[in-house]
Amino acid sequence: MRICQPIALALSLLLLCTASLEAGKVNVVREGDKAIVNIDGAHFTTYNFADSQAKPYFHPILAPGEELVVREQVFNKEGEQGNDAKTGMGHFHHKGAWIAIDTVNEGLNYWHERDQIKNQKVTVSSEGNIGVIEVVNHWQGSDKKPLLKEETRFTITPDRLIVCELKLTAIDQPVTFGDTKEGLFAIRVNHSMREMSGGEIVNAAGEEGEKNCWGKPSPWIDYHGEVDGKTVGVSLFDSGENFRPSRYHVRGYGLFAISPFGEKKYSNGKAEAAPVTLQAGESVKLRYGLYVHSGDEKEGRVAEQYQKFEQMQ
Numbered sequence: 067m068r069i070c071q072p073i074a075l076a077l078s079l080l081l082l083c084t085a086s087l088e089a090g091k092v093n094v095v096r097e098g099d100k101a102i103v104n105i106d107g108a109h110f111t112t113y114n115f116a117d118s119q120a121k122p123y124f125h126p127i128l129a130p131g132e133e134l135v136v137r138e139q140v141f142n143k144e145g146e147q148g149n150d151a152k153t154g155m156g157h158f159h160h161k162g163a164w165i166a167i168d169t170v171n172e173g174l175n176y177w178h179e180r181d182q183i184k185n186q187k188v189t190v191s192s193e194g195n196i197g198v199i200e201v202v203n204h205w206q207g208s209d210k211k212p213l214l215k216e217e218t219r220f221t222i223t224p225d226r227l228i229v230c231e232l233k234l235t236a237i238d239q240p241v242t243f244g245d246t247k248e249g250l251f252a253i254r255v256n257h258s259m260r261e262m263s264g265g266e267i268v269n270a271a272g273e274e275g276e277k278n279c280w281g282k283p284s285p286w287i288d289y290h291g292e293v294d295g296k297t298v299g300v301s302l303f304d305s306g307e308n309f310r311p312s313r314y315h316v317r318g319y320g321l322f323a324i325s326p327f328g329e330k331k332y333s334n335g336k337a338e339a340a341p342v343t344l345q346a347g348e349s350v351k352l353r354y355g356l357y358v359h360s361g362d363e364k365e366g367r368v369a370e371q372y373q374k375f376e377q378m379q
Contacts, residue, residue, distance in 0.1 A: 090223075183203050247331040249328070261289075
């Protein structure tokens, strides 16, 4: 039987769409104090939330060819994370990808792990091509009692996009997020990807390099470079639904973060400080994206992926 050309074309498109839907299955499983994310059976990332940690974090995070896009972890004989073996640099608190800030109330510092973020609950689910990790964390005060309740939903797509929907609630007393550059949703990229190692930083306006991108608001910034001879990248996305545009703490040595708390710091004093205070029971909600890809920002279709991220709201 001969099928007319329009019908044949429609059938071909249907088969292509079906194949696309079948590919890219995300599976999330919980194993002890880890939530492990696989895409098409290959490891993508793991959310680590052991009670012994100063804060939960994602590590490893892998590009489509299994290239590690975050800095390797180095542990001493006591099992504590030490300095980086390749450079002697510290920054022990830069663990994969994480959520923290260093200026809360008077003297609380979660960024440098002087104060702790303790996990209370993790729920995982997988539905076809979407994986979800829902967490409840308590940000402890100086008395070790819960000060802030963090409720975060991480939605993972087959494209290696992690959508972070974050809600921070003051539990029983006022909480102020001060003006700081050290926060909030962050990743430390692989050494070989760094700008100082030949990598590149570019924002949505096409501006390039730490000098031109640091401290500025932008819908997205991409950080890409070589890992094992292959170009891979990581993008951070801001959402238009956030209470103010966030700014980027993106550095040539590999730190890459996005935060709404730091108007004065990020603008080098050109803008006034705008701390955010929550009264007991009040919350602040934020939405960010972390996208891992092959190639540079063009090959990785970062602008297109950002539009998908915004449409997922």
